[in-house]
Amino acid sequence: MLRGPGIEVPDAFRGHTAIAAVRASTSMRAYMTADTAELSKWRGTFDVVSVGQVLHVWDWSGQAAAAQTLVSLAKAKPGSMIIGHQMGSSVPGERPFPSPKQLVHFRHDERTVREFWDEVGERTGSEWEVTTSRFSSEAFKQNKDHWAVKSDPGELFMIAFCATRL
Numbered sequence: 001m002l003r004g005p006g007i008e009v010p011d012a013f014r015g016h017t018a019i020a021a022v023r024a025s026t027s028m029r030a031y032m033t034a035d036t037a038e039l040s041k042w043r044g045t046f047d048v049v050s051v052g053q054v055l056h057v058w059d060w061s062g063q064a065a066a067a068q069t070l071v072s073l074a075k076a077k078p079g080s081m082i083i084g085h086q087m088g089s090s091v092p093g094e095r096p097f098p099s100p101k102q103l104v105h106f107r108h109d110e111r112t113v114r115e116f117w118d119e120v121g122e123r124t125g126s127e128w129e130v131t132t133s134r135f136s137s138e139a140f141k142q143n144k145d146h147w148a149v150k151s152d153p154g155e156l157f158m159i160a161f162c163a164t165r166l
Helices: 026-033 060-073 110-124 138-142
Strands: 002-004 007-009 048-052 081-089 093-097 103-107 128-135 156-165
Touching: 048 060, 060 081, 060 110, 081 103, 081 128, 110 128, 110 156
Parallel strands: 048 081
Antiparallel strands: 002 007, 081 156, 093 103, 128 156
């Protein structure tokens, strides 16, 4: 069953319990990194946690804080997964994120995604096997004047990841 705040979809993921990703917004930053009653009721209940286009809105430390929340939502058993995709770069690192608060965000490549999940594992006392794959974004190819493209010294792509708990 796919469950989440306001979501009930039976038999998604072949009967496994999963959570749908929360839409990226300013309030989501607080939601993903706070210990709230809303999140507490979901702790340790999901086989699969899916988070698409969310983590890249933070810098490394913000992503790690959010990932710790994701780990807490997953069942503490081998085979639980956290899956997602986000903007990546062939030159990983922090980039400006246009906003009134002048934020920065971290763009990963395959190596830094694995390093990131190693760090999250250390922070949470868990261990993760991580696989990644790049896929193309036509939006990046077609819009060379977009802020994301102009602010990156490397090639932009989408990077999918699957972190499986060992």
